[in-house]
Amino acid sequence: xxxxxxxxxxxxxxxxxxxxxxxxxxxxxxxxxxxxxxxxxxxxxxxxxxxxxxxxxxxxxxxxxxxxxxxxxxxxxxxxxxxxxxxxxxxxxxxxxxxxxxxxxxxxxxxxxxxxxxxxxxxxxxxxxxxxxxxxxxxxxxxxxxxxxxxxxxxxxxxxxxxxxxxxxxxxxxxxxxxxxxxxxxxxxxxxxxxxxxxxxxxxxxxxxxxxxxxxxxxxxxxxxxxxxxxxxxxxxxxxxxxxxxxxxxxxxxxxxxxxxxxxxxxxxxxxxxxxxxxxxxxxxxxxxxxxxxxxxxxxxxxxxxxxx
Numbered sequence: 001x002x003x004x005x006x007x008x009x010x011x012x013x014x015x016x017x018x019x020x021x022x023x024x025x026x027x028x029x030x031x032x033x034x035x036x037x038x039x040x041x042x043x044x045x046x047x048x049x050x051x052x053x054x055x056x057x058x059x060x061x062x063x064x065x066x067x068x069x070x071x072x073x074x075x076x077x078x079x080x081x082x083x084x085x086x087x088x089x090x091x092x093x094x095x096x097x098x099x100x101x102x103x104x105x106x107x108x109x110x111x112x113x114x115x116x117x118x119x120x121x122x123x124x125x126x127x128x129x130x131x132x133x134x135x136x137x138x139x140x141x142x143x144x145x146x147x148x149x150x151x152x153x154x155x156x157x158x159x160x161x162x163x164x165x166x167x168x169x170x171x172x173x174x175x176x177x178x179x180x181x182x183x184x185x186x187x188x189x190x191x192x193x194x195x196x197x198x199x200x201x202x203x204x205x206x207x208x209x210x211x212x213x214x215x216x217x218x219x220x221x222x223x224x225x226x227x228x229x230x231x232x233x234x235x236x237x238x239x240x241x242x243x244x245x246x247x248x249x250x251x252x253x254x255x256x257x258x259x260x261x262x263x264x265x266x267x268x269x270x271x272x273x274x275x276x277x278x279x280x281x282x283x284x285x286x287x288x289x290x291x292x293x294x295x296x297x298x299x300x301x302x303x304x305x306x307x308x309x
Contacts, residue, residue, distance in 0.1 A: 053077075061085055069093070079106070099123065114139055121146035127153045127171075134158060145169040188212065190223045194230055205231070208238040216241065218251035218285070225289040228263035237290060238269040244282040252288060268292035272299045 049071045055064065056078040063086045066075060072091045076098040079085040087099070088108040098119040099107055107123075115137035120130075127150055134140060135157065142163040150171030155161070161177040167186040175195050185191070186208040211220075228234060268290045287295070 064088070066091055077101075109133060112137065116140060117142035117144075119144040119146075120148050122148075124149040127151055131156075145172075186210075190220070190227050193227065200232070202232065203235075205234045206236045206238075207234060208240070210240045212240070212242050214243075214245075216245060218248045221247065221252065221285040221289040225263060228265060228290060229261050231263075233264035234266065236267050236269065237265050237292070238271070239286070240271050242273045244272055244279045246279045247281040247285040249281050249284065252285060262291050263289070265290045265292040267294045267296065269296045270298065272297075 048069055050069060051071050052074040053066065053069075053072065054074075054076045055061075056076075057080055059080045062084075064077065064079075065088045066072065067088070067090045069091050070093065072094055074096040075089060075091070075094060076096075077087055077100070079087065079099075079101040084106055085101070086106050086108075087101070088110075089097070089112065090110050092111050093114060094112045095114055095116045097109070097112065097115060097117070098121075100121040101107060101123050112133075113136060115133075116139050118133070118137070118140060119142075121144075125148060130150070130153060134143070134155070138160060140158070140160055143161060144163075144165040146165075146167045146169065148169040150169065153172050154174035154176070155164075155172070156174070156176050158175075158177045159179055162179060162181040164175070164177065164180060164182070165184040166172060167184075168188070170187070170191070173192060173194065175193065179201055181201050182204040183202060184204075184206045185193075188210050190209065209224075228237070268286065270286060283297075
């Protein structure tokens with residue numbers, strides 16, 4: 001009996017070894033080919049309890065769908081810019097969304113009512129798409145736009161918004177965020193931007209203009225003064241110039257009659273690739289248009305200077 005049982009156990013062991021060998025994962029499987037076979041399938045349809053999902057530049061996917069995820073909190077997707085990848089997100093528990101792609105028509109976000117932070121970059125979107133997304137997200141506190149192309153967008157009815165960062169994104173005209181705490185703007189030109197409701201909670205405000213052209217004249221400084229005057233105050237204003245030109249002071253004096261109230265800037269940082277000290281009217285125009293409490297001049301060819309006014 002013992003010998004027969006031993007043979008049976010040996011046969012069972014060999015059978016188990018064969019099953020293990022058959023089910024052993026193949027280390028040579030090409031993950032890209034695997035993704036291509038699953039292009040049309042719903043992604044993560046069996047991982048309902050996943051919390052964070054990050055996907056970057058996976059060209060094998062033509063369609064990315066995150067549906068009915070019960071615990072999802074963060075989604076970060078970077079699609080290939082030169083390939084249309086359809087992204088659909090349906091996640092009522094989602095709080096943080098970051099998307100980098102090409103066209104908004106490839107992005108479909110539904111039932112994300114608890115969204116608290118939204119980061120969009122390198123994407124062309126319609127005003128209606130962004131407005132609907134913000135309006136549905138009643139808890140949205142942080143919005144970051146990086147190289148986002150808009151036609152003419154107004155931030156209406158955004159009482160929950162506290163942090164707003166805009167970089168190289170044109171088309172924004174009005175901001176209505178009465179509880180805004182932090183505002184950052186970076187661009188190559190002075191925007192046509194107005195604030196509908198002033199936020200007295202604004203503690204950090206920063207703006208950076210890269211003025212890499214020859215159109216910096218008296219009219220440009222008048223536009224700068226008008227823009228800065230539309231806000232209560234600015235903590236930091238940074239202006240970057242290639243060169244400094246002589247400014248027609250008479251034109252500034254004529255514009256002074258119709259200028260808005262004096263802007264309030266705490267710190268004005270000005271950098272030059274080559275500062276021409278033979279153009280004192282340029283510095284005068286800076287002081288007139290910004291009215292800073294502190295002025296920092298930084299030149300690649302000169303040592304940094306710090307002036308108080």
